[in-house]
Amino acid sequence: MASFTNSRAGDDRIGSLAESTGCPVETIRYYERVGLVPPPLRTQGGHRVYGPEHRDRLAFILRGRELGFSLDEIRELIGLTEQGDRACVTVEAIARSHIGSIRTRIARLTRMLEALERLARDCRRGRSPSCPILETLSAAQDGVEPRPKRPTRRAN
Amino acid sequence: MASFTNSRAGDDRIGSLAESTGCPVETIRYYERVGLVPPPLRTQGGHRVYGPEHRDRLAFILRGRELGFSLDEIRELIGLTEQGDRACVTVEAIARSHIGSIRTRIARLTRMLEALERLARDCRRGRSPSCPILETLSAAQDGVEPRPKRPTRRAN
DNA sequence: CCTTGAATCTGCAGCCACTGCAGATTTTAG
DNA sequence: CTAAAATCTGCAGTGGCTGCAGATTCAAGG
Structure with missing residues (x-):
């Protein structure tokens, strides 16, 4: 009250x-x-x-x-x-750039998700002799492509 | 060499x-x-x-x-x-829980994205008298629903 | 051998957006 | 007036790095 x-x-x-x-x-x-x-x-x-x-x-x-x-x-x-409110253009610019970064993050997460789901599916099916997830992580592939001089940093 | x-x-x-x-x-x-x-x-x-x-x-x-x-x-x-490698079940559990959290994050980002795109579209069309993004942020809606005792925390 | 410049070393501070804690104080209900 | 609840300040910790200062070490050229 x-x-x-x-x-x-x-x-x-x-x-x-x-x-x-x-x-x-x-x-x-x-x-x-x-x-x-x-x-x-x-x-x-x-x-x-x-x-x-x-x-x-x-x-x-x-x-x-x-x-x-x-x-x-x-x-x-x-x-x-x-x-004042004539700044709508600026606001839109901020918003658009923010939209871009959200799209990037979604794309990255989606890639992760797909990879992980594939691995988990293989787990379930028991197709591999040992755990396919650990296999993937341990796999002695060639290294990642060398980083450029200015390291590409990405938000997770 | x-x-x-x-x-x-x-x-x-x-x-x-x-x-x-x-x-x-x-x-x-x-x-x-x-x-x-x-x-x-x-x-x-x-x-x-x-x-x-x-x-x-x-x-x-x-x-x-x-x-x-x-x-x-x-x-x-x-x-x-x-x-040893009999831990495949545990690995799968970790992976599945991780998959869950990725899905959550994607969902949240997607919601943001949609809301923002709608607003940015309105901006572009110039349908509103003033900036629709600032309007939305300033809008005197009722507050968010009150937080539960144990505050729901979400990763962004 | 000596010099120079690149690479590496340690330790610590800063980033973002909070979150949590200790210990003191103030407010409020009964 | 007392006890409990709310609030105060200040500071440290989170995750996953990143960057800097200042000292030291290494590798190549003369």
């Missing part, structure tokens, strides 16, 4: 903000530390008191995370919201 | 091992530090000298990583190879 307190209505302690947004308390504090959520007011004892603006900001961050944006990308998006 | 040295043939310094396997030098040392690659012999000056057994072990690890196994899983798989 909403009881009356001496704070304004809609103000939250960190616990209730956490509960209602689904974001852990520690993470909220972390977002404040890294400058994504502005520092809220405090009680005399030092407890944080959040207003609607904080709640909105946190929600923004969480939705961004759900879409897979990094905290840096989210920071950038926040910046754009704050400086 | 293979020139003769006073080391046994097939022995490698860390640099040539790195080049031929495609695994960065620092990563090889890291694998040694965490106990995945056994400590090699050393020259009098302290430089590492690798034999074929190290090369094989490293290759095993790299193939495992290509299949997306964690270093802990790889450690476990190494343990299994070392204690």
Whole structure:
């Protein structure tokens, strides 16, 4: 039940903000530390008191995370919201580049998945004399093709 | 050209091992530090000298990583190879659980991708008065459903 | 033999996005 | 007023590397 307190209505302690947004308390504090959520007011004892603006900001961050944006990308998006809305082009650029990286990750995972499923199927059939998975991992094939000077790094 | 040295043939310094396997030098040392690659012999000056057994072990690890196994899983798989091959069932269990987690990750990424593509499409069409991506992120929907006591954590 | 430059050594800090803990303090319910 | 719950700060740890500084060693050329 909403009881009356001496704070304004809609103000939250960190616990209730956490509960209602689904974001852990520690993470909220972390977002404040890294400058994504502005520092809220405090009680005399030092407890944080959040207003609607904080709640909105946190929600923004969480939705961004759900879409897979990094905290840096989210920071950038926040910046754009704050400086007028003609930045749609920039936003789209960020989104498109993010889409690209998601596609890459999916492709990579799909390759892994296919390889593993093949191996697991062979396991099940018992076609191999010993374990085909270990065989594959131990197989003395030629090494991977040598790495280029600038090592190609890929996100897993 | 293979020139003769006073080391046994097939022995490698860390640099040539790195080049031929495609695994960065620092990563090889890291694998040694965490106990995945056994400590090699050393020259009098302290430089590492690798034999074929190290090369094989490293290759095993790299193939495992290509299949997306964690270093802990790889450690476990190494343990299994070392204690006879009747462990195929265990191997399959590890692989299957890994397959599950890959499927989950793909599903999650696919959801993100679809949502983002929809938004980016709207951007392009210019259907919205302001930027639909920022709109979505800022939208004052109801909060996420409250988190359960034991917070559901998901790998991104 | 000596010099030079490349390779390697150790140790430690940083990356991302949190997560968890200890120990102190504040708030709230009864 | 007390006891329990919530919150505070600060710091360390996660995984899997990656990068740097500064010292040392190695291999080739003169």
